[in-house]
Amino acid sequence: MKWQRVPLGPLSTNAYILSNQQKECVIFDPGGDDQKLISTLNRQGLKPVAILLTHAHFDHIGAVDEVRNQYGIKVYIHESEKKWLGDSSLNGSRFFMGNEVRINDADVHLKEEGKLTVGSFTFELFHTPGHSPGSVSFYHEEAEVVFSGDALFAGSIGRTDLPGGNSELLLSSIHKKLxxxxxxTIVLSGHGPETTIQAEMDDNPFLHGF
Structure with missing residues (x-):
């Protein structure tokens, strides 16, 4: 398994590509710049099988429709945020962007934690709310990585001042799940560099004293 980070969109949000030896891949959080992402995939001869969304804030979803249509693949999101994709007030683009972001409905609404199989990829799905109600994290044991969205960052945690945010819930999600x-385990966050679970347990000031 191989992963790569591709910063996309107005906030340079980290999209990720996880690929196997057969050149199949899963795309996480394509936040914008669809042609940049499509060009990267095509140049490497990768065959996307799905788009997995850690949550539905505008900077994580901006290129969803273009990439979905390009490859004819399904989009996965937690059921708590299934209405956010097409609602610019919920996904935040109405307040933070000059253009409102509206994405078509996801194809799969995630409900249960546990094993998630997408093509030949198998993840452990964790519901990690707090940054937003439907935030989820995808752990891939073989690759030793967790795609944490905006729950946990290197030396920080996600903001909780947006609709549906809850700081106590976020800290609980991080401690109990991540x-x-x-x-x-390598933590692949929505913004900034990668880190590890051990590094955050040792040095993240937001996690001490909880």
Whole structure:
């Protein structure tokens, strides 16, 4: 398994591509710049099988429709935010962007935590609300990575002052779900560099004293 970060969109939000030896791949959070992402995929000969969304804020969804239509693949999102894709007040674009972002409905609404199989990829799905109600994290054991969206960052945590945000819930999600992962797990966040579970347990000031 191989992962790569591709910053996209108005906030340079981290999209990720996880690929296997057969050149199949899963795309996480394509936030904008659809042609940049499509060009990257085509140049590497990758075959997308799905788009997985950690949550539905505008900077994580801007290129969803273009990429979905280009490859004829399904979009996955937690059911708590299924209405956010087409609602610019919920996804935040009405307040933060000059242009409102409206995306077509997702194809799959995630409900249950646990094993999630997408094509030949298998993840452990964690519901990690707090930054937003439907925030989820995708853990891939073989690759030793967790795609945490905007829940956990290197040295920080997600903001909780947006609609549906809850700081106590976010800290609980991080401690109960993410920090239970093996310490060597690489955390791939929605913004900034990668980190590890161990590094955040040791040094993240927001996680101490909870």
């Amino acid at each position: 920090l239970s992962l093996p310490e060597e």
